Amino acid sequence: MAHAGFSVSQADGGQRRITLTGQWSLRAVDNNFAELRGRLASFFGDPLAEWDLREVEQLDSAAAAMLLAGWGGRRCPHSLMSSLQAQLFSALENVETPHRRQPIDWFAPLAMLGTLAAGLISQMADFLGLFGGLVLEVFHLIRNPHEIPWKEISANIYKGGVMALPVTALVGFMIGIAMSYLMALQLSKFGADIFIVNILGLAVVRELGPILMAVLVAGRSGSAMTAQIGVMRVTEEIDALAAMGISRIQRLILPKLVGLTLIAPMLVFWTSLWALIGGMLSAKIELSLGYAFFLQRLAEVLSPVNLTLALFKGLLFGFLVTLVACHFGLRIKPNTESLSTSTTSSVVTAITIVILTDAVFAIMTREIGL
Amino acid sequence: MKTSAPAIVCEARKISTQYGSTVVLHDLDLKVYQGEALALVGGSGSGKSTLLRHIIGLNRPTHGEILLFGEPLQEIDREGQRRVRNRFGVLFQQGALFSALPVFDNIAFPLRELHQFDDETIHRLVMFKLTLVELEPEHAWLLPAQLSGGMIKRVALARALALKPELLLLDEPTAGLDPDRSKGFVQLIRSLRETLGLTVIFATHDVDTLISLADRVAVLADQHIVAACPLPELQQVDHPFVASFFRDIHQRRERIN
Incomplete structure (x- = not known):
C-alpha cells in the first residue's frame, strides 16, 4: 500500500496544480495527516491552485475532512475528482459544524449559585x-x-x-x-x-x-x-x-x-x-x-x-x-x-x-x- | 491489491487455554481470510469469548500463538502493537462505551488519540460517522446511560470504525436487541462491510444473524473448531453439536413457514 503523497506541477493556465497520489486513508498506517496538512498548508492558502484527486487510490472520510478543513469548509472549486469522491465531500460538507464561540453569559455566576443551592x-x-x-x-x-x-x-x-x-x-x-x-x-x-x-x-x-x-x-x-x-x-x-x-x-x-x-x-x-x-x-x-x-x-x-x-x-x-x-x-x-x-x-x-x-x-x- | 488467493488476516495456531484445571481451548487452529465474514458459533461456555479475547490480545493463550495481519501481537513492541490495534476495531457485547463521556467524545476518542486532526476536522468526522450508523446529530451530546440498547450498539460500532479498520470483531452483535432492531443492526453491518471492505469475525447465538451475515461458520465444540465451512456445507458435518444446531434452524424455518 502506497501511503499518501502529492506532487506539484504547472497547469495550463500557469497556476499550480497539486496532484494527490497513493492511499489517502487512515488504513495506510504510515500516513500522518497532521504532517501532510502542514506540508500542504501553503497550497491551501493559494485560491487559484488546482487540486487533482483522480489518482488517489482510496480516499476515506478522515482524509477528505482534513482536505475540507484546509479549503476552509467548502470544496475547492478548482478540484478534479471522481463522482464517488465528490459524494463523500458533499456528505462531509453538509455536516453541521460547531458554534465555535459561546456568547458570554453575564448571569453565569448567578446561575451557578442557583444550581449550587438547588443541589x-x-x-x-x-x-x-x-x-x-x-x-x-x-x-x-x-x-x-x-x-x-x-x-x-x-x-x-x-x-x-x-x-x-x-x-x-x-x-x-x-x-x-x-x-x-x-x-x-x-x-x-x-x-x-x-x-x-x-x-x-x-x-x-x-x-x-x-x-x-x-x-x-x-x-x-x-x-x-x-x-x-x-x-x-x-x-x-x-x-x-x-x-x-x-x-x-x-x-x-x-x-x-x-x-x-x-x-x-x-x-x-x-x-x-x-x-x-x-x-x-x-x-x-x-x-x-x-x-x-x-x-x-x-x-x-x-x-x-x-x-x-x-x-x-x-x-x-x-x-x-x-x-x-x-x-x-x-x-x-x-x-x-x-x-x-x-x-x-x-x-x-x-x-x-x-x-x-x-x-x-x-x-x-x-x-x-x- | 488483488491477489489470486485471499490474504490471511487472522490466524490462530495450536491455541490451548487453561483456567486452573479447566481446559477451555485445546489445539485450536483457525484462519480468517481477507474480506470474509466468519461466524463463531458454539454452546455457552464453549470458549467463543475466550477465543475472541485472544485475538484482540486481551488474554494470552496458555500455548500457541495468534497472528494478526501476519504479526504475533504479543511479541512486538508497544508502538507496533498500537499500529496493529489501529487496524482492527472491536464491538464489545455491552458496547463498552466510556460512561463518563457523551456519545460525541466516545467516537472522537480514537481520533484524538492519533493526534493528527484539529477539533474542527474531528467534529466533522464524528458527525459523519454518526450519520453512517444512522444516528441523529442531536444524539451526540447524550451520555451512554441515556441511550437505548440499540443506540449503544450503534455508537459502539461508530467508535470501532472510527479509525477505518480492516478487521471488525463483534461479540454477540445482536444480543439484547429486539428482532426488529437486530435485523436493522445486521443490515447496517452488512452495508458498512460492503462500503468499507471489512473483514468481520463475530461470535453469535442468533440464527438470523448467522444466516444473514456469515460467509463461513466456524463451530467451536470440544475445545476446538470442529468445522469451518459455509453454512450449507455444515449439514454434512457429523458432530452432535452441529446436528442439534441444524435441527434448531430447520424447526425455526418450519415454524415461520
Missing part, C-alpha cells in the same frame, strides 16, 4: 427521605421482629469492625508514640514529667480515640459502602431487590447502620487502648516512667465519665459516617464519573461532619469529667 436542597431532601425511611423501617421491624436482618448486621459488624482491628491498632499505637514523645520533650523542660499521664490520658480518651476511629472508618468502610451501593444501583441489583418486594433500606442500609454503630464504640475503645500503650511505651523510654506507675496514675486522673463520653461519641460518629456513606451511595448515577465523585464526597463529608460534631460536643461537655 444542596436536593441533597437535604434525599437525606431527609433516607432518614424518614429508616425511622419507618425501624417501626416496622419493632412490630415484625422476625424480619430483623440479623445475618446482614453480623456480616457488617465483621466487615466494618473486626476487619478494621489491625489498621486502627497500628494507627493508634503510632499516634500514641508520636504524641507522647513530643510531649515528653516539652514537659521535661519544666520538670513536669508526671503530667504526661494527665495530658495523654485526656487527649487520647476524650478526643483522639473517637476522631481517629471515625476518620479511619470513613476512609475504610464509608467509601466501601458508598461504592458498593453505587455499583448495585448501576447493575440494577437494588431494583431487583425492590422487584422481589424487599425493602432496600431494610436489607442494605439498616444492617450497615446498625452494624457499624454498634461496633464503633468498641473500635474507639480499641484505638484508644493502643494509643495509650504507645504513649506508655514512649514515656517509659523518654522519661523512664514505669508502666505500673503510669497505669495507676491514669486511673487517678481520668474519671470514668470520660470513657462513657468517648464511647457515646463513637456511637454517634459510627452512625453519622454510615448514614452519610449510604446517602451518597444512593445518589450515584450509572456512570464512572458519578461513582468517583460520590465516593469522594462521601468520605470528605463524613469526616467534616464528624469533626464539626466533635467540636460542638467538646463545647457542650466542657464541664464534665475535667
Whole structure:
C-alpha cells in the first residue's frame, strides 16, 4: 500500500496544480495527516491552485475532512475528482459544524449559585427521605421482629469492625508514640514529667480515640459502602431487590447502620487502648516512667465519665459516617464519573461532619469529667 | 491489491487455554481470510469469548500463538502493537462505551488519540460517522446511560470504525436487541462491510444473524473448531453439536413457514 503523497506541477493556465497520489486513508498506517496538512498548508492558502484527486487510490472520510478543513469548509472549486469522491465531500460538507464561540453569559455566576443551592436542597431532601425511611423501617421491624436482618448486621459488624482491628491498632499505637514523645520533650523542660499521664490520658480518651476511629472508618468502610451501593444501583441489583418486594433500606442500609454503630464504640475503645500503650511505651523510654506507675496514675486522673463520653461519641460518629456513606451511595448515577465523585464526597463529608460534631460536643461537655 | 488467493488476516495456531484445571481451548487452529465474514458459533461456555479475547490480545493463550495481519501481537513492541490495534476495531457485547463521556467524545476518542486532526476536522468526522450508523446529530451530546440498547450498539460500532479498520470483531452483535432492531443492526453491518471492505469475525447465538451475515461458520465444540465451512456445507458435518444446531434452524424455518 502506497501511503499518501502529492506532487506539484504547472497547469495550463500557469497556476499550480497539486496532484494527490497513493492511499489517502487512515488504513495506510504510515500516513500522518497532521504532517501532510502542514506540508500542504501553503497550497491551501493559494485560491487559484488546482487540486487533482483522480489518482488517489482510496480516499476515506478522515482524509477528505482534513482536505475540507484546509479549503476552509467548502470544496475547492478548482478540484478534479471522481463522482464517488465528490459524494463523500458533499456528505462531509453538509455536516453541521460547531458554534465555535459561546456568547458570554453575564448571569453565569448567578446561575451557578442557583444550581449550587438547588443541589444542596436536593441533597437535604434525599437525606431527609433516607432518614424518614429508616425511622419507618425501624417501626416496622419493632412490630415484625422476625424480619430483623440479623445475618446482614453480623456480616457488617465483621466487615466494618473486626476487619478494621489491625489498621486502627497500628494507627493508634503510632499516634500514641508520636504524641507522647513530643510531649515528653516539652514537659521535661519544666520538670513536669508526671503530667504526661494527665495530658495523654485526656487527649487520647476524650478526643483522639473517637476522631481517629471515625476518620479511619470513613476512609475504610464509608467509601466501601458508598461504592458498593453505587455499583448495585448501576447493575440494577437494588431494583431487583425492590422487584422481589424487599425493602432496600431494610436489607442494605439498616444492617450497615446498625452494624457499624454498634461496633464503633468498641473500635474507639480499641484505638484508644493502643494509643495509650504507645504513649506508655514512649514515656517509659523518654522519661523512664514505669508502666505500673503510669497505669495507676491514669486511673487517678481520668474519671470514668470520660470513657462513657468517648464511647457515646463513637456511637454517634459510627452512625453519622454510615448514614452519610449510604446517602451518597444512593445518589450515584450509572456512570464512572458519578461513582468517583460520590465516593469522594462521601468520605470528605463524613469526616467534616464528624469533626464539626466533635467540636460542638467538646463545647457542650466542657464541664464534665475535667 | 488483488491477489489470486485471499490474504490471511487472522490466524490462530495450536491455541490451548487453561483456567486452573479447566481446559477451555485445546489445539485450536483457525484462519480468517481477507474480506470474509466468519461466524463463531458454539454452546455457552464453549470458549467463543475466550477465543475472541485472544485475538484482540486481551488474554494470552496458555500455548500457541495468534497472528494478526501476519504479526504475533504479543511479541512486538508497544508502538507496533498500537499500529496493529489501529487496524482492527472491536464491538464489545455491552458496547463498552466510556460512561463518563457523551456519545460525541466516545467516537472522537480514537481520533484524538492519533493526534493528527484539529477539533474542527474531528467534529466533522464524528458527525459523519454518526450519520453512517444512522444516528441523529442531536444524539451526540447524550451520555451512554441515556441511550437505548440499540443506540449503544450503534455508537459502539461508530467508535470501532472510527479509525477505518480492516478487521471488525463483534461479540454477540445482536444480543439484547429486539428482532426488529437486530435485523436493522445486521443490515447496517452488512452495508458498512460492503462500503468499507471489512473483514468481520463475530461470535453469535442468533440464527438470523448467522444466516444473514456469515460467509463461513466456524463451530467451536470440544475445545476446538470442529468445522469451518459455509453454512450449507455444515449439514454434512457429523458432530452432535452441529446436528442439534441444524435441527434448531430447520424447526425455526418450519415454524415461520
